[in-house]
Amino acid sequence: MNWGEFFAMNGYAWYIWGSYGMALLIFIIEIVMVRHRKMLTLQQLHLMRNAEDDMT
Amino acid sequence: MLEISNLACSRGDHLLFSDLNFSLSAGDLLQVQGANGSGKTSLLRTLCGFMMPATGEIRWCGQNIRELGDAFYAEMVYLGHLNAIKDELNALENLRISAGLAGCKVDDKQVIAALRRMGLRGRETLPVKVLSQGQRRRVALTRLLLSNAPLWILDEPLTALDVGAVGLMQELIGEHLLNNGMVIYTTHQPLEVAGVATRWLALS
Amino acid sequence: MAINWFKYSSPSTFYGVAGKMVPWFAWSATILFVAGLYISFFVAPTDVQQSEAYRIMFIHVPASILSMFIYLVMAGYAALGLIFNTRLSSMMASALAPTGALLAFLSLWTGALWGKPMWGAWWVWDARLTSELILLFLYLGFIALHASIDDPRRADRASALLAIIGSVNVPIIYFSVQWWNTLHQGASVKFTGTSMHVAMQQGMYTMMLAVWSYAIAVSLLRVRCIILERECKAQWVSELAEVRQ
Amino acid sequence: MNKLSLLGLLSLVIRRDLVLAMRRRADVLTTLIFFVIVVSLFPLGVGPEMDMLRKMAPGVVWVAALLASMLSLGRMFSADYLDGTLEQMMLVPQSLSALVLAKILAHWMVSGLPLVIMAPVLGLQFDMPAQALWVLIAALLLGTPILSMIGAVGAALTLGLRGGGALVSLLVLPLCIPVLVFGAGAVEAIVSGTSVGSHLSLLGALLVMALVFTPWVTALALRISME
Numbered sequence: 001m002n003w004g005e006f007f008a009m010n011g012y013a014w015y016i017w018g019s020y021g022m023a024l025l026i027f028i029i030e031i032v033m034v035r036h037r038k039m040l041t042l043q044q045l046h047l048m049r050n051a052e053d054d055m056t
Numbered sequence: 057m058l059e060i061s062n063l064a065c066s067r068g069d070h071l072l073f074s075d076l077n078f079s080l081s082a083g084d085l086l087q088v089q090g091a092n093g094s095g096k097t098s099l100l101r102t103l104c105g106f107m108m109p110a111t112g113e114i115r116w117c118g119q120n121i122r123e124l125g126d127a128f129y130a131e132m133v134y135l136g137h138l139n140a141i142k143d144e145l146n147a148l149e150n151l152r153i154s155a156g157l158a159g160c161k162v163d164d165k166q167v168i169a170a171l172r173r174m175g176l177r178g179r180e181t182l183p184v185k186v187l188s189q190g191q192r193r194r195v196a197l198t199r200l201l202l203s204n205a206p207l208w209i210l211d212e213p214l215t216a217l218d219v220g221a222v223g224l225m226q227e228l229i230g231e232h233l234l235n236n237g238m239v240i241y242t243t244h245q246p247l248e249v250a251g252v253a254t255r256w257l258a259l260s
Numbered sequence: 261m262a263i264n265w266f267k268y269s270s271p272s273t274f275y276g277v278a279g280k281m282v283p284w285f286a287w288s289a290t291i292l293f294v295a296g297l298y299i300s301f302f303v304a305p306t307d308v309q310q311s312e313a314y315r316i317m318f319i320h321v322p323a324s325i326l327s328m329f330i331y332l333v334m335a336g337y338a339a340l341g342l343i344f345n346t347r348l349s350s351m352m353a354s355a356l357a358p359t360g361a362l363l364a365f366l367s368l369w370t371g372a373l374w375g376k377p378m379w380g381a382w383w384v385w386d387a388r389l390t391s392e393l394i395l396l397f398l399y400l401g402f403i404a405l406h407a408s409i410d411d412p413r414r415a416d417r418a419s420a421l422l423a424i425i426g427s428v429n430v431p432i433i434y435f436s437v438q439w440w441n442t443l444h445q446g447a448s449v450k451f452t453g454t455s456m457h458v459a460m461q462q463g464m465y466t467m468m469l470a471v472w473s474y475a476i477a478v479s480l481l482r483v484r485c486i487i488l489e490r491e492c493k494a495q496w497v498s499e500l501a502e503v504r505q
Numbered sequence: 506m507n508k509l510s511l512l513g514l515l516s517l518v519i520r521r522d523l524v525l526a527m528r529r530r531a532d533v534l535t536t537l538i539f540f541v542i543v544v545s546l547f548p549l550g551v552g553p554e555m556d557m558l559r560k561m562a563p564g565v566v567w568v569a570a571l572l573a574s575m576l577s578l579g580r581m582f583s584a585d586y587l588d589g590t591l592e593q594m595m596l597v598p599q600s601l602s603a604l605v606l607a608k609i610l611a612h613w614m615v616s617g618l619p620l621v622i623m624a625p626v627l628g629l630q631f632d633m634p635a636q637a638l639w640v641l642i643a644a645l646l647l648g649t650p651i652l653s654m655i656g657a658v659g660a661a662l663t664l665g666l667r668g669g670g671a672l673v674s675l676l677v678l679p680l681c682i683p684v685l686v687f688g689a690g691a692v693e694a695i696v697s698g699t700s701v702g703s704h705l706s707l708l709g710a711l712l713v714m715a716l717v718f719t720p721w722v723t724a725l726a727l728r729i730s731m732e
Contacts, residue, residue, distance in 0.1 A: 010306070012313040015377050019316045019370040023323070026362050027474065034481045041488045045503045048492060068411045069347075069490055104596060107732050108345075130598035138589025144528040156517045157597045397679040404675055408666050417729040418662045422676060425658065425722065429680050432711075436683035440690060 057081050057238060058103075058207060063112035065098050071110065072098050073259050082206070082236035085229065085252050087243065090259030096242040097137070099259065100211050103240070104134045116207075130159055132207040137215075139196040143185035147171055147195045150184060155202045162202050170201040175221065189216040197221075200228060208232060210241035222247070269348050271487045272496040278480040285477035292470035299463035307460075313377045317460075320370040322468040323363045324392060326475055328430075330360035331395060334402075335427040338420030350416035351490065353423065354406055355483035359475050361399035367392050387438035394433050398426040412490060514599050515607040522611030525584075532580060537619045540573040544627045555632050562631035563692035566641065567685050570620050570649060575674045577616035578656040581608065582727070586664050595731060601724040609650075609657045609720065617649035633696075640695045640705075647708040648688040654719035655680050661726035683711060 009016045057080060064074035072095035080086055088096050101107045103114060105121055105128075114121045121128045141150045148167055155162045171180050174194045184192060193216045200208060208229075214222055222245065229239050230249045241247070247254075300318040307314040334356040341350030371389055372382045383389065402419050409415035491497050498504070526533055547565045548558055585591040594604055624645055625638045633641070659677035663669040691704035 006301075009315070010312040012311065012315075012377055015313055015373040016315055019319055019373045022369050023319050023366055026366050030359065030362055030478055031481075034478060034485065037485045038481070038488075041485050041492075042502060045488065045492055045497065049498060049503065066413075068413055070493070104592075106592070106595065106728075126598040126600075129596050132596070134592070134596055136589050136592050138587075138592070140589035140593045142525060142588065142590065144525055149524075153517065153521050154593060157514070157593060159598050394679045394682060397675070401676040401679065404672055405662060408663075408668060408672055411732075414729060414732055417732075418726065421658075421722065421726055421729065422662060425680065429683075432683050433679070436686045436707075440686045 057117060058240075059113075059115045059118075060103075061113050061115070063099075063102070063114065064110040065095055065102050065107065066110045067095070067098055074111070076112070076257075076259075078257055080207075080238045080240060082238060083233050083252075084238050084255065085233055085249060086238075086240045086255045086257055087247070088240065088257045088259065089242075094259040096259060097211055100134070100136075100209050100240070100242065103209055104132070105129075131205050132209060133158070133200060133203045133205045134209045134211075135196060135199065135213055136211050139192050141184050141192060141195050144183065146181045146183050147176060147187075147198075148180045150195060151198055151202060154199055158199075158203055158205075160203055167198075167202065170198050171195070173201065174198045174224065190218055190221065193217055194221060197225065197228075200232070206237050208237065208239045208241070210239065212242055212244070214243050214245045214247065226250070269346050271348050271351065271491055272494070274348055275484055275487050275500075278484050282477055282480050282484075285473045285480065289470055289473035289477055292466055292473060296463060296466035296470045299459060299466055304459040304463045305457055310378060313374065314460075316370050316374040318463050318467045319471075320367060320374055321464055322471040323370060324367040324388075325468065326471050327360050327364035327367050327392070327395060330356050330363065330475060331399065331423075331430070332427060334360060335423040338416075338423040342417055342420040342424070347416070347490070348487075350420065351483055351486045352479070353420065354416070355479045355486055356475075357399055357403050357406070358482070359479050361396060361403065363471070363475070364392060364396040364399055368396065385441065387434060387441050390437045390441075391430065391434045394437075395430065398430070402426070511599060511603055514597070515603060515610075518604055518607035519611045519614075522608060523614065526611070526615040532577075533615050533619065536573050536577045536616050537623060539576055540569050540620050540623060541627065543569040543572060545630065548630070558631045559633060559696070562628060562633050563637075563641065563689040563696075565631070566624055566627060566645075566692075567648075567689040570624070570645065571652060571678065571681055571685060573620060574616060574649065574652040574656060575677065577612070578660045578673050578677070579670050580616075581612045581653075581657055581660045582664055583660070583669070591727070591731065595727065601727065602720040605657065605661075605723045605727065606716075606720040609653050609723070612657070613650050613653040617653050621645040621649060633692075637692055637695050640701050641692050643705060644688045644691040644708060647705065647712050648684045651684050651708075651712050651715045652681055654715040654723075655684075657723045658719055658726055661723045661730055664727070664730040684708070687711070 007013060007017075059079040061077050062074075063076040065072045076099070078086070088099060090096050098107060102109050103121075116124055116128050116131070140154065141147075145153070148164065148171070151167045151171070152162065152164070155167070168180055171177070174197060176191060176194055176198075179187060179191065184195060187195070197213065213225060217225065226247060226249050229247075230252060232239060233249065233252055296318065300315055304315070304318075306312055334353045337349040337356070338353040340346060341348075341353060368389070371392070375384055375389075376382050402423055405422055406415045406419040409418060488497060544565055547561065551557065551561070582591060585594065595601060597604060621642060624641055628638045628641055656673070656677050659673040659680075662676065663673045666672060687704050687708045691701045691708065694701045694704055
């Protein structure tokens with residue numbers, strides 16, 4: 001079996017790769033979003049910390 | 057009668073106050089003081105059971121109010137920031153309903169007499185929406201006259217009231233205390249009741 | 261063996277524990293995905309009836325099952341938070357919701373892509389697909405309600421109640437839709453009528469475990485964010501290494 | 506102290522809500538007119554073929570009733586919440602669930618019952634046979650209270666929130682699907698000549714279930730929202 005045949009999936013390429021592609025996309029988006037959220041939270045915490053440091 | 061021990065309250069994830077202890081017995085007048093946001097309203101709402109205390113207990117006649125439930129509600133009147141009166145109804149209808157909900161059977165004569173005492177003669181059957189702010193507050197305060205519950209919990213009872221009405225309130229509270237009532241309230245205006253020592257509770 | 265569960269139910273302890281657990285689940289998810297995809301595409305034989313199209317099953321079935329399972333877990337955590345007033349369980353519930361919603365969406369998407377070559381239509385109103393759609397709506401309702409309440413404690417408690425109502429309703433909805441479907445003589449296509457090949461089963465189980473580990477890893481990451489957001493005023497947060505630097 | 510009996514409380518709250526609704530008649534009428542307009546728009550959208558309309562009628566009437574009942578949910582608790590009456594209601598020395606049940610009943614009389622009465626007239630627009638109209642009325646009579654009850658939970662959960670109207674639909678509509686399925690199914694069954702008994706009895710079962718659980722859940726939701 002060669003790779004071209006493998007990717008053609010006997011004519012179902014669109015459906016199969018569409019499914020797995022969407023799965024990959026969703027997983028990547030979710031991970032990126034969680035990391036982004038964590039970055040924002042940490043930024044916020046740094047801001048709060050700096051504000052406290054200024055007061056003391 | 058009313059005992060508060062180790063009470064702590066939080067709003068959201070933010071702690072308002074903690075380790076609050078006081079008790080109130082018949083004839084006591086307690087004024088809750090504190091800056092804006094110190095938790096005065098939250099304290100009163102916790103006493104009413106709207107909010108769950110973060111820690112601590114509130115007891116009425118030795119029993120936790122959570123266990124007492126309805127039996128406690130039958131013995132208290134709460135007057136919040138909001139008047140709890142309907143614009144579409146007139147003063148008489150409003151009071152008839154709120155007294156009914158509180159479990160007191162009143163007849164119209166009693167309600168009208170109470171309204172007149174609060175200085176609302178001739179306004180008994182006007183829709184509340186034509187009354188002024190101060191008059192609406194008076195309608196709300198009339199609820200106190202129609203109830204025979206011993207515990208009054210009043211959140212800023214004097215807002216929008218004129219000098220005459222403030223005097224009237226002092227008189228009412230004095231009478232209530234003489235009848236072995238209890239009053240706990242918050243205010244930004246001075247409230248002097250003749251012959252009764254006001255106790256203070258400061259929230260920081 | 262007495263484990264002090266309450267120790268782990270405090271956000272400050274759990275923050276550290278979750279941080280240690282994430283790499284494990286992330287790596288096992290990666291390895292399981294590689295293994296699962298290898299089995300699904302190179303070991304599992306071509307199906308007699310569905311040809312290659314059935315290979316969508318390896319992602320569709322895990323996504324569907326987990327989206328339903330996560331809803332139940334979420335409702336369970338929410339209920340714990342509502343009953344025992346434990347803040348960590350409410351945080352877990354809100355951390356699980358987006359993952360569950362995305363998996364529900366993935367299940368619908370892959371279902372449509374599988375349905376088109378098999379049934380000739382992108383969407384069929386069969387009981388399972390319809391319930392999955394409603395499950396997605398329930399997730400969205402949970403997330404929307406939580407997001408629109410400012411007071412975090414009220415948000416936790418209100419959405420917990422909604423999650424519990426939803427989990428009670430899902431079976432009722434499922435059976436009513438199924439009943440409706442049989443009345444209307446709709447498309448009653450069986451997914452896998454014949455017995456599955458062993459390699460297919462192995463592929464599906466491996467993929468299921470992979471998605472499962474992924475879901476755990478990503479929701480632990482998210483719950484760590486939520487803990488930081490909600491506990492931002494606490495002493496232990498300001499002493500964390502990642503905050504201090 | 507003379508305590509108010511449970512029935513006394515129920516009738517007091519119902520009477521109060523009905524009086525208030527009568528003084529704000531416009532709100533009640535808006536819901537009803539919305540229902541009429543939505544149903545009347547469907548033939549304009551899909552064309553006037555009588556066969557198709559007859560087939561669509563039950564679903565259209567039910568979906569429109571569902572939407573109309575969503576529209577009126579905002580009124581169930583929010584006015585009382587805004588003027589502080591709800592606080593006082595929670596201090597009533599009686600079960601809050603009973604009070605909530607009274608409010609739901611009053612709400613149904615004002616917003617559900619008019620839809621039931623109006624539905625047969627709209628059914629005529631779709632050329633529904635007389636028998637089907639009777640089943641439609643019966644199904645709506647059983648189903649619209651369930652919509653009010655499920656809606657009450659949503660209204661209580663979204664009390665005082667910005668964008669509450671759209672949010673409450675998002676929360677409540679998915680939960681109403683069984684009612685829609687059995688309600689519309691009953692009318693379709695009579696049209697296609699099968700038995701309507703099972704549909705109506707399932708609706709009845711749902712009604713009983715809702716009657717048992719929703720007042721309690723709504724009371725819980727109100728307590729959460731008032732905190």
